Amino acid sequence: MSHRDYSGKIKEISGVNPYKCMKCGKCSATCPSFNEMDIKPHQFVSYVLNGDIEALAESKSLWKCLSCFACVERCPRDVKPGKLIDAARQIVVRERGGDYLSADEIPELLDEELPQQLLVSAFRRYKR
Amino acid sequence: MQRIGVFVCHCGSNIAATVDVKKVVEVVSKEPGVCHAEDYPYMCSEAGQMKILEAVKEKNLSGVVVCSCSPRMHEATFRKAAERAGLNPYMVEIANIREHCSWIHKDMEEATEKAVILARAAIAKVNLNTPLKAGESRVTKRALVIGGGIAGIQTALDIADAGYEVDIVEKTPSIGGRMSQLDKTFPTLDCSACILTPKMVEAAAHEKINIYTYSEVDKVTGFVGDFTVDIRKKARSVNSDKCTGCGVCQEKCPSKKSLNEFNRGLNTRSAIYTPFAQAIPNVPVIDRDACIKFKTGKCGVCEKVCQAGAIDYNQQDEIITEKYGAIVVATGFDTIKLDNYDEYAYNQSKDVITSLELERIMNAAGPTKGHLERLSDGKAPKEMVFIQCVGSRCSDTRGKSYCSKICCMYTAKHAMLIRDKYPDVNVTVFYIDVRTPGKNFDEFYRRAVEEYGVNYVKGQVGKVAPLPNGKLLVQGSDLLDNKQILKEADMVVLATAIEPEASVRKIATMLTASIDTNNFLTEAHPKLRPVESPTAGVFLSGVCQGPKDIPETVAQAGAAAVKAIGLLAKDKLTTNPCTAKPDELLCNGCSQCANVCPYGAITYENKEVNDHGIRETRRVAQVNSALCQGCGACTVTCPSGAMDLQGFSNRQIIAEVDAICR
């Protein structure tokens, strides 16, 4: 699969139209992990637009995003960069293969310290 | 059978690039009734119209079909051309092969095929056209302006100066509108009240202008040239003729806890009040919801202190019915509610304010007497943050999709004024784009940056959080430096999107003027008829049509006035001849058509008819063509099919359907 296909795939999974972005930067303004990221949330959109998926797949940001979806909630244009990041992460995970999670395994993983959202998001990402 | 001429326009390349006009000519010339078909680069040009004239005369044509742009553009042009050639203007039909064909299709074969079908439908219709004659209606030489802001005042002044009577209806107790709430105006920094009050006084003193404040439009009937309007003059509880405007009642009023609307609710006012010092008329109003006399029956302080005896607790709403030839809508705007923008903490902190609230704070008559201070603790701010595009340029689900247009400039103005008056205050503006098209506008913005040292940061703010120390933590982006900025601010000002005044929807419905999804009134044509509503006789002035600053509003107000004057200057108007017409032999006198007619144009008469040799008196429908507007509701309602609409008859429309489905 070429990188061009990946960028189509990201749009498909996320259901997001990156062309709507008006480069206001509210996503980066709102992001709690901004300082941890090498590619910032607002840049994510232009990487997808430019089809530079390789850089995204190798970025630190992919794993620093907390999936808090503050950027999704506050994006004035419904571009929702968080969904793009999530989709890119999903593609990388799918490529690796193997790492699946079934609903039965979840009770074992429960931990009081663990944010519930993490489990939900993990299950969504790793389910078979 | 008609003798029809078909004229296919190239519209330069607008049509000819996608539609094979020669082929259209070739195909339609074989249609029944067509005696002449030709194409020409610009049918609307003088030379193009001459083609129609010549062909009508030479070939003795009785009907004309022009395949060109939308009839909304040039139907009138071609009807006039036909009239010059001696044809009845209503023997012309337009096939819209530009907006509905060449502009939206790419494939030539496909577009040509569609153009032929559209032409066939028009030919089929013309074959059944009959000559129609327009009637006449009178024009009442009086205009109504709804809204007494700068737009309404300017329109009223211009119409009145031309010698026509004008009534202004304003729903608040004073004229002046939003402009009276502003402190300074960009880009000259004139004091807003100083340039507005002379206009207000002029309007109030003008012998041709009559102002109804604290009044609303209740009902509108009629049509262009002859509207009848009910105006509800709400009970002021103060006799305007007796009141001297001394203001003692307001001082002595014991109920002083109502939110002051004029100051955007930032402070309070008495129950009997005039909204601001320069109010016109300078006659107070009793807010009956807040007045102790109205709530408990005990008080009456204002009545006791009023030397003029002007207080009248028994005043009732009064309905005034007046006739108008033209109506101008100038209802203006309000700022949007910020409920969808929790991240800016507007509802959590008194120090997060909208720009219009800042305007009141900066004003000497405002809640802080013009001192820039935090509303929470009255302290002078040291660090101020302005956030642009709050609710503007958003997806429809979150806010407004349009640019509010005025925010970039007023934010530059605020930033500049603050830096000028309080040089120790740091001002940061977070922006997405700075949009300053306009005379001396960009220079103004650059002055804010270069001379006044306002810090402009490209990027939005994601979050404003009140801190325990009373400050506000502003978390924003600096996209150019790729940084996230954390700033502790004392005050945050939101450049809140503007939206049409909420009452405009009700008014538009009464006027049957169309309105867009954002509640802005629609123009008759977005470029060529920007101050007219598609509803004849209704004109648009100011922000009710779209976001505008003051100079644009004044310019448009003048333009709307000229259009209204153009209408009022006429003694008679020609009416639309496409009216309903009953077939008396088919009518069974059931009255169903009269029930659905929105104009009361249908009456019943006992009339002698000759039904195939049988003479008898029957109850039959009669249409008053001066009242009928030609909607056609009656034609479909009629159970016996007696009612038909001239120009859009059942047979004509069916012929079009047949031509399309052929």
Next chain:
Amino acid sequence: MPLNENEFRPKIVAFCCNWCSYAGADLAGSSRLSYPADVKIIKVPCSCRVNPMFILRAFEKGADGVILCGCHPGDCHYSTGNYYARRRMTLLFSMLDYLGIEKGRTRVEWVSAAEGVKFSQTMNEFVEKIRSLGENVRLGDLRCKN
């Protein structure tokens, strides 16, 4: 899209009121918002001018779909015309459905003069729907089919 002999080209009649939807279609045109050429527009003064007879006639003559566009409720140029149209069409469409003309072949949509995008989107959707339903054979008068 080049013409293809075998491709199904539906016949679609769109009735548009003069004040809102026809202007909306004009705006779609001047904004170059394309929709399939299968849609042919007939201008009527108001959506309430559309006699159910016209729609029956269209189906009888082989139309594959009929759409009626008018001003948004409350915005009718004649105050109440679109309310009448809405009631009439509700009745007519359910009768047509009973006769075997699927609900998808008929539609009422409110399009204002400012909604060029909505007009184009509506037409694209509608044509898509008709294409998926295929040719209308139920009410076609066989005598009209040569």
